[in-house]
Amino acid sequence: MDKDNRNFLLLFDIDGTLISGKGIPKQVFYEVVLNRFPYLSPDPGIDLSGQTDPAIVRQVLHSGGYELEINYELIGEILNDFTSLLNERFRGENSPVVLPGVQSLLETLRQTENCYLGLVTGNIKKGARIKLKSSGLMEYFPVGAFGDDSEIRNDLPPLAMRRAAAYYRQSFTPQNTWIIGDSIYDVRCAHANNLHCLAVASGRTAHRQLEAEKPDILVRSLEEIDGFFNRIRHHIS
CATH class of the missing domain: 3.40.50.1000 (HAD superfamily/HAD-like)
Structure with a gap:
């Protein structure tokens, strides 16, 4: 051929x-994570580029010493909260x-x-x-x-x-x-x-x-x- x-x-x-996304997804993500883990650093300096969403959650929680809390159910809950809030924020001039x-x-x-x-x-x-x-x-x-x-x-x-x-x-x-x-x-x-x-x-x-x-x-x-x-x-x- x-x-x-x-x-x-x-x-x-x-x-x-x-x-x-003009930084909005990152802001929303840390807002959701900090709501569950308030003692976590608001931005631990992890490079999020190119990572999968579940891997990002795992790395951020690991950086704060929350290894024992990490499981697939928790990751799913965090990402569900993240997408719900992101859908609200991505409106008008924030699109x-x-x-x-x-x-x-x-x-x-x-x-x-x-x-x-x-x-x-x-x-x-x-x-x-x-x-x-x-x-x-x-x-x-x-x-x-x-x-x-x-x-x-x-x-x-x-x-x-x-x-x-x-x-x-x-x-x-x-x-x-x-x-x-x-x-x-x-x-x-x-x-x-x-x-x-x-x-x-x-x-x-x-x-x-x-x-x-x-x-x-x-x-x-x-x-x-x-x-x-x-x-x-x-x-x-």
Whole structure:
């Protein structure tokens, strides 16, 4: 089969890649955690970029010495409270901001033959839906894998690929599947699954840090991309 006729699956991260939450998700998260654990540091300095939501809860509680209290039920309760409060806060001027170039890029990709979109995100599914709905991007992503599917981010791409294959009724190979994200963990989960990666330095991770992880393509903004799909397709031609 001609490589140009193969199906391409593009799996996007959300925070820092598609949208900016303007710091509100982090504020809401610590508000919820501190409500249950008032003696915890209000910001222990943990890098939240690219982590799954359950892993973030576990790390934050561990940093405060609450190892014995950590269990799946507690993590679920905290994340349920978090998403409920986030849904209330993401209104009006507090709605997340779509990052430059994203809307036009997604619209172009959606209309591109042999190109299919999905998600690989550390957000739990409910949180992902809140963020995408609040930013007007929900319609582009009918499938994906989420933080409540696995606490380990590297587990998510194969699941997203299977769900995309079932939803779109198409087959996708690792060679033609791309992870698109803004953190070192996006790049690492792509490498761990023998997938390609386009890293974008539009989030909290510096360009030089992303470069050190050796993504296939590295850009400073999705606004920079000229002929995005052709660039990806021809990268492996």
